Amino acid sequence: MGNTVDxxxxxxxxxxxxxxxxxxxxxxxxxxxxxxxLWGVDELVTYHYLIAETLRWLAMPYDAFxxxxxxxxADLVWRTLFLEHSPVSESCRxxxxxxxxxxxxxxxxxxxxxxxxxxxxxxAEYVDRVxxxxxxxxxxxxxxxFDAGERQCWLDGAARHPRFHSALRLDVLLNSWExxxxxxxxxGYDVRPDFSGRTxxxxxxxxxxxxARLDAKYMAVSLPPTFAWPCEDARSRLxxxxxxxxxVETGRPFAMMIGAKRQVNxxxxxxxxxxxxxGMEPVENLCARFPDAKFLVTMLARENQHELCVTARKxxxxxxxxxxxxxxxxxxxxxxxxxxxxxxxxxxxxxHSDARVLDQLIYKWKHSRAIIAEVxxxxxxxxxxxxxxxxxxxxxxxxxxxxxxxxxxxHDA
Ligand code: RAT
Ligand code: ZN
Numbered sequence: 001m002g003n004t005v006d007x008x009x010x011x012x013x014x015x016x017x018x019x020x021x022x023x024x025x026x027x028x029x030x031x032x033x034x035x036x037x038l039w040g041v042d043e044l045v046t047y048h049y050l051i052a053e054t055l056r057w058l059a060m061p062y063d064a065f066x067x068x069x070x071x072x073x074a075d076l077v078w079r080t081l082f083l084e085h086s087p088v089s090e091s092c093r094x095x096x097x098x099x100x101x102x103x104x105x106x107x108x109x110x111x112x113x114x115x116x117x118x119x120x121x122x123x124a125e126y127v128d129r130v131x132x133x134x135x136x137x138x139x140x141x142x143x144x145x146f147d148a149g150e151r152q153c154w155l156d157g158a159a160r161h162p163r164f165h166s167a168l169r170l171d172v173l174l175n176s177w178e179x180x181x182x183x184x185x186x187x188g189y190d191v192r193p194d195f196s197g198r199t200x201x202x203x204x205x206x207x208x209x210x211x212a213r214l215d216a217k218y219m220a221v222s223l224p225p226t227f228a229w230p231c232e233d234a235r236s237r238l239x240x241x242x243x244x245x246x247x248v249e250t251g252r253p254f255a256m257m258i259g260a261k262r263q264v265n266x267x268x269x270x271x272x273x274x275x276x277x278x279g280m281e282p283v284e285n286l287c288a289r290f291p292d293a294k295f296l297v298t299m300l301a302r303e304n305q306h307e308l309c310v311t312a313r314k315x316x317x318x319x320x321x322x323x324x325x326x327x328x329x330x331x332x333x334x335x336x337x338x339x340x341x342x343x344x345x346x347x348x349x350x351x352h353s354d355a356r357v358l359d360q361l362i363y364k365w366k367h368s369r370a371i372i373a374e375v376x377x378x379x380x381x382x383x384x385x386x387x388x389x390x391x392x393x394x395x396x397x398x399x400x401x402x403x404x405x406x407x408x409x410x411h412d413a
Contacts, residue, residue: 003075003380003384003389004384005377005381005384006380008162008377008380008384008390009374009377009381011327011377011380011390011392011395012373012374012376012377012380012395012399013377014322014367014392015373015376015395015396015398015399016369016372016373016390016398016399016403017135017261017369017373018135018396018403019135019315019396019399019400019402019403019404020135020136020137020305020403020404021134021135021136021137021138021141021365021403021404022136022137022138022140022403022404022407022408023138023139023351023352023353023355023361023365024140024296024322024352024407025142025167025220025255025257025298025321025322025352025353025354026139026140026141026142026352026353026354026355026356026361027141027142027354027355027356028139028141028164028356028357028361029141030124030159030160030161030164031123031124031127031161031162032124032153032158032159032160033158033300034153034162035149035157035221035356036149037123037127037170037287037355038128038357038358039118039123039127039130039259039357039358039359040118040121040122040252040357040359041074041095041099041111041114041359042070042073042074042116043080043357044094044095044357044360045069045073045074045077045095045111045377046073046074046077047090047091047355047357047360048268048269048270048271049137049271049411050077050079050081050091050272051065051094051268051271052093052268053081053089053091053092054076054077054080054081055268055271057080057081057084058076058080061267062074062265062267062268062269066269067300073112074111075213075371076343076358078111080097082109083221083261084111090328090330090367092327093363093367094360094363094367094381097358097362097363097366098360098362098363099114099365101133101362101363101366102117102133102298102359102362103172104117112270113249119120120247124360125279125280125400126358127161127163127358128163130358130359130361130362131163131302131361133364134361134365134366135365136163136353136361136365137163138162138163138164138165138299139163139164139353139355139361140165140166140167141165141166141167141396142162142167142169142216142218142220143166143167143168143169143214143216144169144171144172145168145169145210145371146173146179146180146183146390148169148173150302151413152356154213154214154290158349160376163333165215165216165217166214166215166216166217167214167216167217167218167219167255168207168210168211168214168218169215169219169221170207170219170220170221170243171218171221171222173203173221173238174221174223174238174243175197175221175222175223175224175235175267177193177234177235177238177300178193180349181193181199182278184202184203184206187206188208189202189203189205189206190202191206192205195234195237196249200237200241200242201209203238203242203315204242204245204246207219207242207243207246208246208250209353210251210364211246211250211252216252217252217253217411218252218253218254218296218411219243219246219247219252219253219254219255219311220254220255220256220257220291220296221256221257222257222260222263223253223256223258223259223260223278223391224259224260224261224276225258225259225261225277225278225301226276226278227258227278227279227282228281228282229281229282229285231283231386234292239254239286242303244286244290244293246295247248247293247294247316248290248292250311251294252294252411253294253295253296253298253410253411254293254294254295254298255297255320255321256283256286256295256296256298257297257298257299257300257324258278258283258297258298258300258304259275259276259277259278259299259300259301259324260273260274260275260300260325261273261274261275261276268396275300275301275325275326276301277301277303278299278304280304280307280310282310283295283297283308283311283318284311284314284315287311287314287315287317287318288315291317292302292317293317294319294410294411294413295317295318295319296319296321296410297312297313297318297320297321297350298320298321298322298323298324298352300324300326301326302326302327302332302336305327305339305340306339307338308320309339309343309344310343312343312347312348313343313344313346317408319347319348319349319407319410320340320344320348321347321348321349321350321351321352321407322350322351322352322354323336323337323350323351323368324350324352325354326349326353327334328351328354328364328368329372330367333351333367333368333371333372334371334374334375337350337351337372337375338375338378341375341376341379346398346401346406347406348373348406349402349407349410350368350403351372352370353365374404376398376399378393380395
């Protein structure tokens with residue numbers, strides 16, 4: 001007797017719900033990082049995904065919006081997106097899922113009532129409560145040594161939290177070399193914009209210093225759709241002669257997040273970025289040229305997802321991860337996860353949260369888990385139709401691989 005489809009579905013849902021997640025890309029911080037640690041309803045409602053949606057409805061100048069206090073911004077977003085219209089977008093729905101999971105009344109339309117709940121909380125305690133509620137074992141932060149505020153926290157020895165890993169983010173180094181070079185010089189690294197002298201060895205020293213300071217699990221960069229490698233630019237040179245050698249020497253993966261078109265409408269600030277299609281050649285070239293380096297890759301354009309799967313079939317040093325940013329919507333997560341399972345089996349990291357506000361872990365994972373479970377169930381049902389019988393233990397093993405172990409195995413390889 002094979003499994004019935006209902007049994008399979010129930011087993012897949014249980015397995016995915018019970019699996020403790022390693023969330024490999026977030027923008028979260030523990031409370032010891034002070035103002036970098038965002039949480040609570042005003043932060044949830046002023047998430048930049050929601051600000052972009054709000055400003056579509058309003059005629060006010062962008063600067064007038066930014067001149068408001070956080071609380072006033074939250075009031076305006078709430079009124080615009082939740083009271084004057086129904087909150088059907090994924091980002092709006094996420095706020096309501098989060099409030100409901102925290103035990104608040106999602107029907108309540110008074111933001112002040114929700115605020116009252118958060119005012120009583122202690123940040124440090126709340127961090128663990130949210131991680132537990134989301135059933136997230138640990139998260140990987142995005143740590144930018146070029147961000148003055150964050151950098152100071154690291155130099156001051158801000159207390160580490162055992163459930164917050166770090167990742168060394170290199171956007172300034174790789175996307176704004178002139179700026180990075182002058183900052184590195186100021187910090188005592190002998191680098192020059194024209195790459196003369198000890199520039200490359202000093203850049204490697206900088207990377208190794210910060211990897212060690214952070215105990216970073218990987219290095220990461222977001223890249224524009226025009227990203228090319230190899231090519232005659234500073235980024236290409238830095239990747240080849242600084243980042244990759246350090247990645248290989250230290251065994252750390254290099255995460256490339258490709259397809260972000262920055263600041264297409266700067267008035268929107270953090271919400272100003274868009275998406276563009278990228279070529280696959282840089283990924284193919286890097287994976288082929290550096291078989292000893294490990295590449296974590298996510299791409300922002302829906303149009304790039306299929307070719308990314310094909311490329312991952314060719315290179316075992318390429319781990320595909322997440323449905324990034326504009327792809328983190330139910331219809332797209334479903335489509336992409338289904339395709340990845342069909343083309344790569346279980347050797348993927350299907351999702352990361354990208355949470356910027358702690359509490360977002362609750363909805364981002366609740367929503368993603370539900371989809372991953374259904375897609376997996378469909379696949380096991382297809383297997384059952386061939387006569388292959390999956391056990392609950394095997395389903396749990398697979399869910400654990402997808403949501404945690406694949407990352408750590410790739411990291412440790
Ligand atoms: O998803 C986001 O919040 C974006 O603004 C970006 O932070 C993106 O995820 C990134 O890591 O660059
Ligand atoms: Zn991100």
